[in-house]
Amino acid sequence: MNTKSALLCAAASFVLVPVANAQDQEGERGRDGEVSIIYWQAPSTMNPFLSGGTKDIEAASLVLEPLARFDETGEIQPWLVEEIPTLENGGISEDLKSITWKIKPGIQWSDGTPFTSADVKFTYEYCTDPEGGCAQASKFEPVESVDTPDDQTVVVNFKEPTPNPYTAFVGGESPIIQKAQFENCTGAATSTCTEQNFNPIGTGPYVVDEFRTNDAITFSANPNYREPNKPAFAKVNFKGGGDAEAAGRAVLQTGEYDYAWNLQLAPEVIAQMEAAGQGTPVVGFGTLVERIELNHTNPDPALGPDERSVVRPHPFLQDPAVYKALSMAIDRPLLVEIGYGQAGRVTCNYVPAPDAFNSTALECSEQDIEGAKALLEEAGYVDSDGDGVREKDGVELKMLFQTSTNAVRQDFQALIKEWWEEIGFEVELRNVSGSVFFGGDAGSPDTFQKFYADVEMYANNFDGIDPQAYLGQLLCENIPGPDTQWQGENVPRFCNEEYDTLWNELSETADPAERQRLSKELNDMFVSTGGQIPLVHRGRLSAHANDLGGIKLNVWDSELWNIADWYRISE
Template sequence: MNLKSALLGAVAFSTFAPALYADGHEGERGRDGNVSIIYWQAPSIMNPFLSGGTKDVEAASMVIEPLARYNPEGELIPWLVDEIPTVANGGVSEDLTQITWKITEGIKWSDGTPFTSADVKFTAEYCMHPEGGCAQVTKFEGVKSVETPDDLTVVVTFEGQTPFPYGPFVGGESPILQAAQFADCLGAAAPNCTEQNFNPIGTGGFTVTEFKPNDVIQLAANENYRHEGKPAFATINFKGGGDATAAGRAVMETGEFDYAWNLQLAPDVIAKMEEGGKGVPVAGFGPLVERIMLNNTNPSPDLGPDERSVIRPHPFLSDPAVYKAMSLAIDRPLLVEVGYGKAGKVGCNWVPAPPAFASDTFDCSVQDIEGAKKMLDDAGVVDTDGDGVREKDGVPLKVLYQTSTNAVRQDFQALIKDWLEQIGFEVELRNVDSSVFFGGDPGSPDTFQKFYADLEMYANTFNGTDPQAYLANGLCDKAPSPATQWQGENISRFCMEEYDALHAELAQTADAAKRAEIGRKLNDMMVENGGMIPLVHRGRLSAHANTLGGVALNVWDSELWNVADWYRMK
């Protein structure tokens, strides 16, 4: 069996080095001075294993790197290794239970010490530690062992047949940590290693010189970077915080910054900014979905943290009539128009891309307020006391609906609140600063992982073009809790034995068409059974200065995946 043909057709392999996206210019490292980047969601940590926030994953990707990653075409490319292992080249065993990575010789950490297979093995031990609360643990699902026959060889053995073995150490969400630096940070000690988590030693083009959580990161060119003459920039000023409007203006109108990420703004606002003439927006569609997560637990503040994280029925959100009526009441085309324009599409699926995995089961494009009311009436969820709020078994449909602070999200909240109240809900709105909401602080009550609300709205995505690890976020044991340091991506605390069993089948299925079929079924199970309400399939929209060269927007990996290739156009 040739693994390449056994995998999803959308997953391609490339033997081209990252220099494929390089500027082609030659010169001394640091020749172009400073580049300024603004992320209005400020990073709170430089260790993606301790945060589920995209802004933390992306900031860290400038410093710490994976063995392989995805390019803008969705192709898997070697990064710290000589080639992508496959069955055809002998890197993946014929029985699909083992993958062998060959590290490129001569790579050094930014402190000048050799990068070896021991660092890779340590990273697996770090994330797989049962007390570590690793936010990216689904990448290591099914891993039996990681061995190091020599300094440049890593052998990952899986518990069973694993047709898609590119979870561990691939993409911006699964980079390599230096074993020497993080040696004392295993297990429960992980979140307490402040120096390591804020200032990781890496193999990337830049090193951290100063990290102020939820504020500013200063970086300098890595003098031990493996590519001669790169990076072109000597320093990076990475500003976090503010809002998307200010970030967009800072690039396209004032020219104060060179790159602005995730411009979640109305299309007319983007167009007006572009008239400033200093920069241009760039966009691309990947698997990014704005959604409402439905709390499958009881979020009552009267309960302690352990009880609030236990998977059990919500007083009324566990009723299919309730969450399906909520979905029916939402006017998604209007949300797209108001929030995203051409950078958005009606979203009915958890996994809208790549196309092979996009289900066609649901049609959520038409709002039906009266149909939603009838659905609740038929289920006996009615207003018995005349106060305008329906009750389910005596419990009023009163919900706390939270999200991060952002103009588009607050517009969405206001619209959805009105629609839900039209069908008999009472809705309280709450928004939290994005740096806190998407932060990894296990002590904060306001993170999206803790989900101390009934509904919460955000978007996330996954690296690469195969969603196996992403779909693992629906597994029962991936729910955040005190025992996991509140890490884990099963935010809804969704739990179905049938889902777990089907995902296990996906992990052992080689046929591309069958993998896609199972993936679509898992998507449908999550949506049909009250894990979430998808809203908008979002394009990634960012902006860069007219003078910034080398930018290649990547919807399948970190947007900063090739920051070492950026340069100043003369």
């Protein structure tokens, strides 16, 4: 039995189950009783400005809200404001140095007091106090000041022209806290205000009844929430701790809980749990891509460590016939099936999401072994001595293929080696402990940044929904080398002047449609000129009870972003 057959026999068979759609449910607030949530990482605070942990940010999102947030597709949506400011509607200044938010009238804090622009300005001052410590300080780094012309208007002024102004007060990491509650908790006092940090007053659908740090939280419906028939659940029981497997079983097998977060489990384990019939796995896709990087330098050990960082280029990997053939030989749907099941899907892109930035210009979903062979043959790569390895001008197609030690990645390596050798390459496999491979030790020869191999495989992504900074990682100036202690984000040593020029244009462009077009063009340029071979767009998998409706898994914001729309499905 060949490698492909063996892995197919072992792979779990998954069906992607449709996610329940949120519905507008008529009736009184709290009509559906209680809902139980389990996060296998327990929250330690309800103040997201004092923690960068997802568990804390998401627990707080039941109470604290931003002016705008990202929906399940990555699109920005107005939340506490009337509309999203743009250049077209005048909300963003022509010089890109300010953005004006208009707060919806009538919004109240859970204590019944008015929510105003003063609270927004205070949040900025709270997080930027030099004597304090704010985990979300980067959201406010571009901001010079915040003005409040009236109670419903917030003007954010930037230090420099800012094409992407949707950072401060946008998303679950940058919500608004109440000035009246926190005004004595600024600077050095931030961490000492236990009552405020554990029991914040918010505008969200729930209020905290009891917070037990690193254990459990109980919430009740906010009596002053702006939508009178929401939330449907009167109580939320939020349990933290344990492990991903126990959390999955609590929803999918025993039915003890209604929602379990981030089930980092093998596809066959999820399938076995799902067979119990109590719950449904759901997948949300952000920007995480499993990929193969192609080295743009010559990794020959004979060159010495410093010389191996110089863009030469590689003896054969920058030949279009070679990198196209390598990509054509890969059966991506099979990789998805054996490695990630419903938590993966084929991608041809470096930037696979959000949808507005996902290019459709590239095609890679079908394996074409014979086409790959023909492409190499036409380019002059032939097996002249019958050893199974093609060569051209005295250079044989021999490669070292490295990745981190991981069961899924070793399965991928075995399959890809088989396919590549079928089209005429000789492939040596190497795997390195993840703690070393992803480490920052400048003295280690085994880090992925040093890239002492011909090709290497790993996954990466970017935060937020705008890929400008992520695409900027591929600028020539970001190549790791001895002069930077081998730090730098341009791991494949991709260097293209046309790419750099186009990225500079993106950095100066504010129009959303143009930003999307330029980002797609940069993505296509990088991939189609041999920068990398994308494989799998990886998702985050959670699970919910079969009778829990309204779930829209969101990897761009808090997973609990729309808990006000959750409801119990009647039989």
